[in-house]
Amino acid sequence: MVLTRMAVPNLFLLILRLVASKDFIFHHAAHSGWRYENVSFETTAPTLGICGIKCVTQTPPCYAFNYRESDGSCQVVLNGESGLVEADGYISFAQWLCLTEHPTIPNTKVSFEGWRGEYPAPKGAMVTLLCDDPKGFSDGSPHHTSRCSSVTPHAWESSFQVDAVECKENPNTVYFLGLRATCLYWKFTGEKQYIYPECRLTEKGREYIGTERQTESGKTCLRWDTQPYGKPDDFLATVEYDDHFLNRDAWSQQNYCRNPSWKARPWCFVDDTQVQWEFCNISMCTVRDPPEFKMTQEGGEYIGRKNVTISGLPCQPWNTSKPYPASDEVASHLPGFPDAEDIDEDHNFCRNPNGDAAPWCYSEKLDDPGTEFCDIPFKEAQIEEGAEGNTFGKGKGIHWDKVDDPGTEFCDIPFKEVQIEEGAEGNVYPECRLSEKGKEFIGTKSETETGKPCLVWSEQKERTPWDFSWSGKEYYHLNFLGGDPATHENFCRNPGIYRERPWCFVSDADIKWEYCDIPICHDPKPLECKLTEKGGEYVGKKNVTLSGFPCWPWLSGAVFSFDFRDKLSAFSDEVDGNHNYCRNPEPGRRNHGPYCYFFSGSTMTWEYCDVPFCPGRDGEQCNIRVYGKCISPAECKTTQSSEDYTGTKQTTKSGLPCQPWLRNSPNDLVPLHSLKKWKFPDELHPSHNFCRNPDADAGGPWCYNGAGTDPRWEHCDVPSC
Structure with a gap:
């Protein structure tokens, strides 16, 4: 075992107590004669202890x-990631984490266990390196590992x-759509090269989406959800018709060619x-290696090789029953596995057989x-922008020029960023959409593309669509941004999961x-702002809380251990x-805006994010808003309790x-916000x-003490009107 760490003559353990907290923060002397270079700020301190206090009292x-x-x-x-530089006289101290990048070997595939690859790496975090070369690493090993030490700090x-071990790059390896793939010296005949999803990765093509x-004889396909000839004989008798389709949904498959059975x-x-089908x-597909991305929200089509959860925990094989009943999932949702015929005792790849929010797996840990x-990204997240002029060929694949005999050549496949094209000048949000699906659209359009008037959303509770996360009229409101369909009146919106763009109910x-x-x-x-108080429409990139804590991924089991699919409509x-x-x-x-979950020590909690109201058309920021309108503050109270006080005393x-x-x-307000008893x-x-x-x-307006000292809260001196 090789230890990547500078020599430290003596280990010094520093224990500091956070102000106004019962938690202890441990910092350990990690490197003598070296310092971390990613410094956030520098000050002076007469003693080591004072410097440590300046460190732990940050938020x-x-x-x-x-x-x-x-x-x-x-x-x-x-910052969570930092390199080290030599610096005479300095001693660096760190929590028991790894801030420096893990040791690596060029040309390897990297996977993570116990963390997601984001720094700092926690104690015990594992990195596994795999070599594509058939002979493995130069020392004969099939893989190598690095672990953030549990014995030695940082x-x-x-x-x-x-530098002592090598991994030779496979000469047939190319990169396409952000994926490593092996080029088999294709013989270029001028024919198209077919790229998933407009081709099959397997013979039966159950993953095809x-x-x-049109059929091979030129006939137009019928919609699957109409069940034109009932349930086919080769559908499983014990499985519902819709459950034979990926994501357990026939409607979203429209009339595209599919293989919901085992033809x-x-x-x-x-x-x-006479023929029926x-x-x-x-x-x-020209490259048949399964892609490591998903095309749909649920990702039922995914047949990649990811076999760890979003937390880096190893997946349990599907065809086993211990410690969790994974085999029961296979028995009850067999058609939901696009590679069902390949499931054996070793098959432990992330899948989504039951139509959950995303691919998942069991883990004994x-x-x-x-x-x-599991951490399965969308296709777009895999693609990086390439040089100007790099474009896709038209049609279903890339048309390659012919090459001279013997007709073989290495593949040169550039990257191209997939992004939404700009709309016409004058289209300004919120009266336009920022994405293809337009789930964030909150404009005032109230008629369909054929001119039909839209019906009022709040009056359609009896018509809850099949693709709403929450079913039943008592939960109908939870499918809308902000949780109140009345505020959306009869404007075009896109609640639900499967619709391609904003829509509305009509009287037809x-x-x-x-x-x-x-x-x-x-x-x-x-x-990077919100238009409504709840901010349901926000699609910005803020991913830290108001107090500066990094947000945890929404799909993490630590955030929602179950029923996450119920949240999809309101995203x-x-x-x-x-x-x-x-x-x-x-x-x-x-009720008060975008938020996220994060770990505070070993406890998962949440906090609102710094997403302000968008400025008005005049560019001014509004501090006092009531029902979406900016008002002038009333700087006095009309009664002793004055629950309606809207002044700016702070x-x-x-x-x-x-x-x-x-x-x-400094005061934790999460329990109070969660009680929902406050009225502003x-x-x-x-x-x-x-x-x-x-x-x-009864004492009137008050606030919590922002200084973090006693008293925790106090009344304010607001004059009477």
Whole structure:
């Protein structure tokens, strides 16, 4: 075992107590004569202890600090990743984490166990390196590992010596769509090269989700959800019709060629009672290595080789029953596995047979129920921007020029970023959509693309669609941004999961609903602000809380251990394993804006994010809003309790600063927000720290002490009108 760490003559253990907290933060002397280079700020401290206090009193506490006794230099590191540089006189101190990048070997595939590859790496975090070369590494090993040491502070323990072990790059390896694939010296004949999803990866093509809708004889396919000839004989008798389709949904498959049974290849129903169905001509993919991305929210089509959860825990094989009943899932949802025929005792790849929110698996290292989602990104997340002029060929694949005999050549496949195209000038959000699906659209369009008037959403509870996460009229409201369909009136929206763009209900009983013609915004870049108090429409990239804690991925089992699919309708965008952006998918529980979950020590909790209201058309920021309208503050109270006070007083009667109502520090307000008993006369936003009386206290407006000292809260001196 090789220890990657600088020699330290003596180990010094520093224990510091956080102000106003019972937690202890341990920092260990990690490197003598070296310092962390990613310094957040530098100050001076007369002693090592004072420097340590400056470190741990940050919010959140710093990961590391450097101290030099000769001049009192105190450098605080708040970033999770940092390299080391030689620095005479310095000693670096760190929590028992690994801030430096793990040792690696070029040309290897990297997987993570016990963490997601984001720094700092926790104690015990494992990195596994695999070599594509058939002979393995130069020392004969099939794989190598590095682990953030549990014995020595801030040290990587590796099974190899850096620069002493090599992995030769497979000469047939190319990169396409962000994936490693092996090029088999294709013989170029001028024919198209077929790229998934518009081709089959397997002979039967049960994973095929392309857009071909004609049979090999030229007949047009019928919609699957109409069941034109009932349930076919080769469908399983014990499984419902819809459950034979990927994601357990026939409607979203429209009339595309599919293979929901186990026929030889994709097929579809046709309008011919004599033949009823025909095969489709779906080509085999040129590169048949399964892609490591998903095309749909649920990812039922995924047949990749990911076999660890989003937390890095190993998956339990599907065909086993201990410690969790994975084999029962196979028995009850067999058609939900696109590679069902390949399931054996070793098959432990992430799949989504039951139509959950994303691919998942069982893991023996998880507590009951033993399941967690996997980190399977969307296809777009795999693609990087290439050089100007790199474009896809037209049609279903790339048309390659012929080459001279022997007709073989290495593959040169560039990257191309897939992104939404800009709309016409003048299309400005919110009266346009920022994405293809437009789930974030909250404009005022109220007629369909054929001119039919939209019906009022709040009056359609009896018509809850099949693709709403929450079924039943009592939960109907939870499928909408903000959790209140009345606020959406009869405007075009896209609640639910499967619709392609904004739509609405119509009075025509034959069609029931129809899409709306909502243009793409000229600038599709998401706004970093909210338009409504709950901020359900927010699709920005903020991923830290108000107190600076990094957000945890929404699909992590630590966030929602079950029933995450119920949250999908109210999400303003689609979710994959990388999605850790501030959102508000629980509008019935979080009333004041986007938020996220994070770990505080070993406890998972949540906090609102710094997503302010968008400025008005005049560019001014509104501090006091009531029912979406900016009002002038009333700087006096009309009654003793004055629950309707909307002034801007932000200090207590003894002069203490008020803590913002949405911030969890220095006073933890999460339990109080969760109780939902507070009533504010105006809408809250991240900087709102004005005196209020949300609990109808007889003493009048008050606030929490933002200084973090006693008293915890105090009344404010608001004059009477």
